[in-house]
Amino acid sequence: MNAEIVSIGTELLLGQIVDTHAATMARIFAECGISCRYRATVGDNLDRAVETLKLALSRSDVVVTIGGLGPTADDLTRDAIALALGDTLETVPEVEEKLKAFFAQRGVPWVTSNAKQAQKPTCADLIPNPNGTAPGLVCRKNGKTVFALPGPRGEFDPMAYDQVKPMLETLGGGQVIHSRVLRVIGVGESLVEEKIKHLMDADNPTIAPYAQPMEMHLRLTAKAATIQEAEKIIDPADKAVREILGRAVYGTNLTTLEEALLILLRDRGETISVAESMTGGGLAARLSMIPGSSNVFKGGVVTYTTEAKIVLLEQSSPDLSNPVSSQVATFMAESIRRQLNTTYGVSITGNAGPTADVGGQPVGLVYIAIATAEGTHVEECKFRGIREDIRKRAEQTALRLVREAVLA
Numbered sequence: 001m002n003a004e005i006v007s008i009g010t011e012l013l014l015g016q017i018v019d020t021h022a023a024t025m026a027r028i029f030a031e032c033g034i035s036c037r038y039r040a041t042v043g044d045n046l047d048r049a050v051e052t053l054k055l056a057l058s059r060s061d062v063v064v065t066i067g068g069l070g071p072t073a074d075d076l077t078r079d080a081i082a083l084a085l086g087d088t089l090e091t092v093p094e095v096e097e098k099l100k101a102f103f104a105q106r107g108v109p110w111v112t113s114n115a116k117q118a119q120k121p122t123c124a125d126l127i128p129n130p131n132g133t134a135p136g137l138v139c140r141k142n143g144k145t146v147f148a149l150p151g152p153r154g155e156f157d158p159m160a161y162d163q164v165k166p167m168l169e170t171l172g173g174g175q176v177i178h179s180r181v182l183r184v185i186g187v188g189e190s191l192v193e194e195k196i197k198h199l200m201d202a203d204n205p206t207i208a209p210y211a212q213p214m215e216m217h218l219r220l221t222a223k224a225a226t227i228q229e230a231e232k233i234i235d236p237a238d239k240a241v242r243e244i245l246g247r248a249v250y251g252t253n254l255t256t257l258e259e260a261l262l263i264l265l266r267d268r269g270e271t272i273s274v275a276e277s278m279t280g281g282g283l284a285a286r287l288s289m290i291p292g293s294s295n296v297f298k299g300g301v302v303t304y305t306t307e308a309k310i311v312l313l314e315q316s317s318p319d320l321s322n323p324v325s326s327q328v329a330t331f332m333a334e335s336i337r338r339q340l341n342t343t344y345g346v347s348i349t350g351n352a353g354p355t356a357d358v359g360g361q362p363v364g365l366v367y368i369a370i371a372t373a374e375g376t377h378v379e380e381c382k383f384r385g386i387r388e389d390i391r392k393r394a395e396q397t398a399l400r401l402v403r404e405a406v407l408a
Contacts, residue, residue: 001171002035004060006052008068008077009151010043021066021149021156028160032168033175033223034062044074046083053084057144062171064164067151069134071114077148078119078137085141087121095126099133127163131155138167145171178230179221182241183251183260185400189216195244205234207241213389214396215257247407257399258286264406265296270343272402274300275313275332277323277349278366283395298340303332313339324350324361326369326378333369333376344405345371346398350381352390366394370405377405 005025011017022039029036038060042052049068056063068077082089096118103110117134120126127136127147132155137148147164149156184192189211193200196218200207205222218241222233242249251260265272274283280302287297303309306320309328313335320328329347337345350366364383369376379401383393 001033001061001173002037002059003029003062003064004038004040004056005036005064005066006049006056007039007041007066008044008049008080009041010045010074012041012067013043019066021151021153021160024157025064025066025149025160028165028168030177030179032165033172033177034168035177044068044076046076046080049076049080050083053080053146057084057146061143062145062147062168064147064149066149066156069117069136069148069150071111071116071133073113075116078116078121081124081137081139081146081148082121085121085123085139085144085146087123087139087141089119090122091115092118092120092126095135102133127159129155129159131158136163138164175223175225176227176230177221177223178227178234179219180231180234180238181253182218182220182238182249183215183255183257184218184245184248185215185250185257186404187216187245187248192216192218192245192248196241199237199240199244202237205230205237207237214393214400250403256286256290257396257403259290261399261403261406262287262290262293262296264403265343266292268406270406271296271298271340272344272346273298273336273340273342274398275336275345275347276300276302277304277309277332277347278352279348279391279395280304282391283346283348283398286395286399298342300336300340322361324365324367326367326380329367329369329378330371330376333371337371343372344402345369346402347371348394348398350390350394352387352394354387364390366390366397368394368398368401370398370401372405377401 005022007019007022012019026036040052042049065077068075096115099114100110120137121139123141124137124139129135132150134150136159139146149159189209193209205220208219210217220234220237222230224230224233276283284300287293301312303312329349332347333345347369351361351363353363356362366381369378383390
């Protein structure tokens with residue numbers, strides 16, 4: 001069985017709202033063992049909505065619409081579903097009476113457009129909406145099932161999880177589609193694919209690579225009767241990938257690189273401090289976001305200017321006329337490590353753009369230093385992208401270099 005999601009609303013096409021509901025719905029489909037093969041977004045236009053729904057119904061067993069169930073003129077989902085299914089709309093009198101009572105209790109004048117929310121295609125059953133005025137719909141006709149869910153999050157989430165998901169589980173035939181994500185750092189996407197391509201030929205589980213900023217993810221997906229059985233199917237593939245990629249696999253599912261690093265340092269009884277220039281405290285923010293990080297992350301400074309470097313790092317400094325250099329990165333890392341008495345001192349200095357700095361250093365040139373009791377390693381990096389990209393790449397690289405130093 002396969003499914004399609006149709007999000008309805010011009011605000012989505014204008015970029016005024018990010019469609020997070022479609023992602024939620026896709027996860028629900030997977031949990032119910034239903035393959036979501038298509039997603040579509042259409043504006044508040046009846047003809048285009050009908051056309052989109054007819055296409056969805058021609059290729060999918062289940063269609064879920066999101067949005068467009070309200071009382072205003074641009075709420076066209078009920079009409080579009082009825083036309084796409086070759087059905088007509090009818091008013092449910094008891095729902096209309098409840099709506100009138102709802103508005104009366106709140107002292108809000110009744111307008112006839114509110115009655116739209118009491119309409120449904122004749123083939124539909126209403127899905128109660130305890131958190132709003134617009135009921136959802138489940139329409140069954142010609143072997144197809146169409147669900148219509150409201151757009152507001154406080155209404156969509158409870159209806160999707162509590163009422164629609166149990167119905168989808170029945171349609172899915174008692175199977176689940178379950179995934180595990182392995183997070184990989186320090187190895188390029190093409191090389192990873194080359195190393196594990198013989199594992200990617202399997203049908204259950206499947207293995208799919210996804211490039212991410214400065215790392216990559218491998219999604220292992222299995223189909224089984226239960227999540228527990230799917231996990232057992234995934235386990236051998238997980239083991240095989242780790243045997244090939246080794247320490248490059250740093251985490252699973254939602255584990256971030258900073259979380260993996262802090263766990264590694266905590267288990268070894270080691271600590272870390274940071275001195276940042278171009279990243280403006282971004283690395284420290286990522287480290288301090290992890291619960292319990294104070295046992296490992298002892299603090300840091302943002303030395304964004306030459307004066308700040310001299311005052312905050314309190315150590316005889318090298319020539320700071322060129323702040324983007326390996327010498328300055330070394331000075332920063334060694335100074336913060338000494339002052340906070342940590343196992344590792346980390347520094348980032350560079351030019352994130354958008355123009356070359358006063359010293360003529362090009363955009364994207366970054367120096368990252370890792371200071372330890374044994375010495376200091378400095379990495380020269382040349383990143384591409386906009387200012388924010390360069391900053392994030394520098395943070396991610398710094399975390400990777402510390403992890404490599406710990407595991408060395």
